Amino acid sequence: MELLYAITLGVLTTCGVYLLLRARTFTVILGLTLLSHAVNLYLFASGRLVAGAPAIVGLTGRSADPLPQALVLTAIVIGFAMTAFVVVLALKAAVELRNDHVDGENPDEDRA
């Protein structure tokens, strides 16, 4: 399970960073979303991966660490709000600046 988990994290982060470095706001937002997924999974794994164990201490012999789950929950809520905000901001910028380049102007179009 650890190997699969690590590969998933790696692929998500790679795709996130690649998309984050693109020049269009939509792909950048997609990149940020993928990156935040990767980060949430990473936080979750920081409490060690256990299968079939409840997150309540003392219920059974084995239990999962409940704290990272709480942290991930907080991070998901914040990440969700931020994504919603940045989508609206990108739309606003695209309408006002008449293009969706992250710098607000497209160097290629200006040259032509």
Added chain:
Amino acid sequence: MNHALILPILLPLITGAGQLLFYQAPFALQRLLGFASTFWLVLLGIWCLQIAGSGEHVLYHAGDWPAPFGIVLVLDRLSAIMLALTAVLGFCCLLYASSGSDKRGAHFHALFQFQLAGLNGAFLTGDLFNLFVFFEILLIASYALLLHGGGRARSRAGLHYVIINLAGSALFLIALGTLYGLTGTLNMADLALRVADAPPGDAPLLAAASLVLLVVFGIKAAILPLLFWLPRAYSAASAPVAALFAIMTKVGIYAILRVFLLVFALGETPVSETAWGWLWPLALLTLALGGVGVLGSNSLRTLTAYLVILSVGTLLATISFATEASLGAALFYLIHSTGMTAVFFLLADLLGQQREEGYDRFSATGPIGHRWLLGSLFFIAAIAMVGLPPFSGFVSKAWILQASAQEPQGFWLWGVLLAAALLTLIALSRTGSSWFWRPGEMASPYPLERGPLTLVSFMVGLNGLLAVFGEPVMGYLELTAEQLLNPQAYITAVLPEATAAGQEISP
């Protein structure tokens, strides 16, 4: 347990929520609520300075959970200074905004209160994850405040600002996950003990986590490779918002102090040494870039944004010596530079409104109204900013130079700091002469509002007062530096049992 310690967070949070719920109430009422809340924050800040002055760490256990398990708020001298500074700055910015710019967009007052709540929370918390949450609160409020008033320049600058900070938040969580995975705790005091006791095999990962945290705080504080969002964002924001943002870079510096002088500072070979090694050259380069940027700016607001960068470079270079004298000097400079950069953002707006053309751009050379009055104000403010006597900039710079003279590498700081000050002096005198001296008198000047003018003069006066009362302030700051360099006292205050047990075992 003193419940008043959570008020600096709760008061603006509740006020902001109230203003949001009753946004249809008369605008004057919203303003009044904002003033009342910020005024109380100033009083609370003074109270915090007083109770922290005894040298004890004042604790607040949220929900009365004991320290490593529950969230704990810790008030020491540094937190108290930052709280008081934020409150005074917030009060001045709110007063300035009420001269009309708060009506140019929705919910200005509510967002302002949320921003203050986030700032105060970040200064008080004793838990790293909690620090992340308060960072997010202050950031999301700052995103909206930056866009306040609308316009193309703000949308463009806002997009950069939001995206780089979202990437920073992701990095922050990665660092927190690594630290939690290695140590099993996120309470700063507990973390300091566990990091010091960590097996040598964990050292590379701990160093990596500490450097990722340095990158995150570097984005907030605007250290050299991570500062290119700042000039555009700060020069696009409306004047009172930009003035409030003068404290935002200082949050990053506060976090650097907290984390690298407490969490990673213990043990035989402290993890923080790697970070200090990086910080010194980067801070010097930031300082140099700030000086060049000040000379090369095309408007007074951009110039002020580079002054912010210059102050960050000075602060971090001084802090990276990590001695008692240098930390005290850096804190004095922090108070001075926060106030003066805020003054210059407000001044740019005040002067820009009186100019015939070009607002605050240097390319326009039209006449300016009320040039004797505004010119004198600009002259005095520029003297205070550059660091000439009799203002506090002089005191702080003299102290910084004195403290760094004892260090082997100190001459580098002398050279770069003095050269940057010279560049600032040239840039500001050029601005002054081309705005006030060269053009003739304006035929029919625009009416000058008394309120904002008095406020800016008052803020410059506060800077002078800081120099007059330099001795007691310096005494307080020296004690603060002493407290910062003694992390053991912080840990004993937060975790009395753990430290007692540790002491029993060790001999």
